[in-house]
Amino acid sequence: MEYKATREAYGKALCExxxxxxxxxxxxxxxxxxxxxxxxxxxxxxxxxxxGIAESNMVGVSAGLALSGLKPYASSFAVxxxxxxxxxxxxxxxxxxxxxxxxxxxxxVSVGEDGGSHQAVSDIxxxxxxxxxxxxxxxxYNETYMAVLATFDMEGPVYIRTSRAKSPIITNKDKFExxxxxxxxxxxxxxxxxxxxxxxxxxxxxxxxxxxxxxxxVINASSIxxxxxxxxxxxxxxxxxVVTVEEHSIIGGLGGAVCELLSKENPVPVERIGLxxxxxxxxxxxxxxxxxxxxxxxxxxxxxxFLNG
Amino acid sequence: MxxxxxxxxxxxxxxxxxxxxxxxxxxxHSGGSLSVVDILVALYFGGILTYDPKNPDWEDRDRVVLSKxxxxxxxxxxxxxxxxxxxxxxxxxRKLGSPLQGHPDARKLPGVDASTGSLGNGITQAVGxxxxxxxxxxxxxxxxxxGDGELQEGVVWEAFMSAAHYNLSNLIVIIDxxxxxxxxKVMDVMGIAPLKDKLEAFGFRTxxxxxxxxxxxxxxxxxxxxxxxxxxxxxxxxxxGYGVSFMANRAEYHGVPPSDEELKKALxxxxxxx
Ligand SMILES: Cc1ncc(C[n+]2csc(CCOP(=O)(O)OP(=O)(O)O)c2C)c(N)n1
Ligand SMILES: [Mg+2]
Numbered sequence: 001m002e003y004k005a006t007r008e009a010y011g012k013a014l015c016e017x018x019x020x021x022x023x024x025x026x027x028x029x030x031x032x033x034x035x036x037x038x039x040x041x042x043x044x045x046x047x048x049x050x051x052g053i054a055e056s057n058m059v060g061v062s063a064g065l066a067l068s069g070l071k072p073y074a075s076s077f078a079v080x081x082x083x084x085x086x087x088x089x090x091x092x093x094x095x096x097x098x099x100x101x102x103x104x105x106x107x108x109v110s111v112g113e114d115g116g117s118h119q120a121v122s123d124i125x126x127x128x129x130x131x132x133x134x135x136x137x138x139x140x141y142n143e144t145y146m147a148v149l150a151t152f153d154m155e156g157p158v159y160i161r162t163s164r165a166k167s168p169i170i171t172n173k174d175k176f177e178x179x180x181x182x183x184x185x186x187x188x189x190x191x192x193x194x195x196x197x198x199x200x201x202x203x204x205x206x207x208x209x210x211x212x213x214x215x216x217x218v219i220n221a222s223s224i225x226x227x228x229x230x231x232x233x234x235x236x237x238x239x240x241x242v243v244t245v246e247e248h249s250i251i252g253g254l255g256g257a258v259c260e261l262l263s264k265e266n267p268v269p270v271e272r273i274g275l276x277x278x279x280x281x282x283x284x285x286x287x288x289x290x291x292x293x294x295x296x297x298x299x300x301x302x303x304x305x306f307l308n309g
Numbered sequence: 310m311x312x313x314x315x316x317x318x319x320x321x322x323x324x325x326x327x328x329x330x331x332x333x334x335x336x337x338h339s340g341g342s343l344s345v346v347d348i349l350v351a352l353y354f355g356g357i358l359t360y361d362p363k364n365p366d367w368e369d370r371d372r373v374v375l376s377k378x379x380x381x382x383x384x385x386x387x388x389x390x391x392x393x394x395x396x397x398x399x400x401x402x403r404k405l406g407s408p409l410q411g412h413p414d415a416r417k418l419p420g421v422d423a424s425t426g427s428l429g430n431g432i433t434q435a436v437g438x439x440x441x442x443x444x445x446x447x448x449x450x451x452x453x454x455x456g457d458g459e460l461q462e463g464v465v466w467e468a469f470m471s472a473a474h475y476n477l478s479n480l481i482v483i484i485d486x487x488x489x490x491x492x493x494k495v496m497d498v499m500g501i502a503p504l505k506d507k508l509e510a511f512g513f514r515t516x517x518x519x520x521x522x523x524x525x526x527x528x529x530x531x532x533x534x535x536x537x538x539x540x541x542x543x544x545x546x547x548x549x550g551y552g553v554s555f556m557a558n559r560a561e562y563h564g565v566p567p568s569d570e571e572l573k574k575a576l577x578x579x580x581x582x583x
Pocket of ligand 1: 458549
């Protein structure tokens with residue numbers, strides 16, 4: 001299996017978009033090597049703007065560029081672009097429903113050693129709560145690439161969440177559709193809904209569960225907003241139980257979105273796997289995944305307990 | 310003429326500790342840690358700071374906020390040498406469960422007065438700590454160490470504005486002016502010049518000094534401590550990666566630890582024979 005970080009795909013897709021359309025402009029806040037927007041800068045230096053360590057202004061400037069008919073793509077670490085700049089994202093971007101694409105890299109605890117101050121665990125919740133904002137958490141490199149290309153024809157603001165760490169390439173789509181979830185493995189006993197690199201972990205967990213006689217359905221919900229209500233509800237009608245898995249707080253992220261949907265459409269017990277209302281901390285990605293239950297073994301164990309409990 | 314050889318010796322030892330810590334952690338920020346060493350050594354070992362390592366929460370201690378939190382390996386090495394915690398802890402940097410987090414965590418490590426890491430957030434807390442002294446009728450000083458790239462954050466200037474508005478003469482801001490950030494030179498990424506004029510216009514009594522020269526550092530810090538009229542800013546001209554020839558003045562070493570081979574070379578340059 002090939003391993004690549006989703007942030008790499010962001011840089012590659014930006015270059016593609018830059019070639020396609022001269023209205024694409026890219027902004028970063030002194031992290032262009034980390035977010036990979038630097039790739040665009042190499043090809044189109046005149047359409048790349050480093051705004052310095054000033055995320056709030058970067059987002060406000062992006063709004064101004066969008067008001068002037070350009071297509072801005074702005075990136076930083078997920079904590080800073082959704083946190084420091086939040087109010088500007090709300091007022092200048094979302095309130096005006098402007099086509100601004102924000103990319104937050106280094107999300108979740110897989111950031112590793114930099115620690116809790118740098119690990120975004122509330123960004124999905126923040127962005128999801130804003131009217132007009134769409135939220136995409138792609139599961140792998142290929143999907144990220146397709147998702148970034150797909151943002152070009154979208155209207156309004158989009159938030160794309162990428163990761164620092166490498167993860168297996170598991171998808172092979174030639175098109176990304178907003179509001180569509182993919183059933184990656186069919187099953188009848190339980191629905192496992194995941195996003196980001198937790199999708200591949202969930203697939204591996206499903207393999208382990210098979211050995212214990214549990215047939216899990218695994219769904220990639222990379223489009224968290226809009227959510228694919230039809231696919232989720234019909235899966236849950238079949239299985240009757242849901243586990244959500246995300247590298248994010250269990251409050252307000254994918255788990256929250258799924259609960260909001262099901263509470264109205266088809267109430268069933270839901271187990272949310274994520275950070276249990278805590279911040280992350282320093283450590284290797286591997287150590288942190290063990291501690292916070294993001295390994296395939298831990299996910300499989302939680303599913304088993306949930307089914308038997 | 311005073312003799313600063315002892316401080317220079319300590320600084321060399323601190324630089325060696327930093328390189329060892331980062332090498333063992335296999336991650337972390339080399340450049341900005343090396344550039345800030347002499348500022349920290351002057352504060353802790355140059356007779357500037359009032360502190361008691363056995364009583365880190367002492368109400369009357371001077372406060373230190375490392376607003377450029379990514380340079381914490383330098384601070385940790387200094388705090389340990391000053392007696393705040395065991396030297397052995399240094400080798401746990403950035404590992405799971407360590408109080409030596411990748412960015413300073415005030416709840417986990419004695420000597421750390423505010424958690425930082427997100428740039429711009431240290432200075433705002435430092436203003437609050439300085440303002441609190443007025444309410445609490447305390448005479449402590451607040452030393453806040455910042456990066457030059459960090460000054461690009463808008464909130465920094467909100468903090469400066471409020472510090473001057475409230476005449477926080479107990480606030481001393483030291484800027485590690487190494488001319489580099491991550492994506493390159495500060496002047497190329499997002500210029501901050503003319504810095505001294507800006508700081509003065511914002512109401513700071515401002516000094517510009519050599520940030521690796523102990524006489525400059527100590528004299529200026531003593532003057533700043535005596536200041537009773539306005540907040541003080543010290544622009545300390547430094548070299549990112551100072552002390553290690555192949556890291557000096559190179560943005561590439563911002564967030565990269567020394568490899569085993571680089572460590573060996575660096576330790577030799579700093580004088581292995583201690
Ligand atoms: C709000 C925020 N944005 C971005 C970062 C990522 N970051 C860490 S260090 C750094 C560059 C800092 O440059 P400077 O302040 O000059 O520090 P130094 O050169 O002393 O390392 C950046 C952008 C951060 N920590 N916080
Ligand atoms: Mg700098």
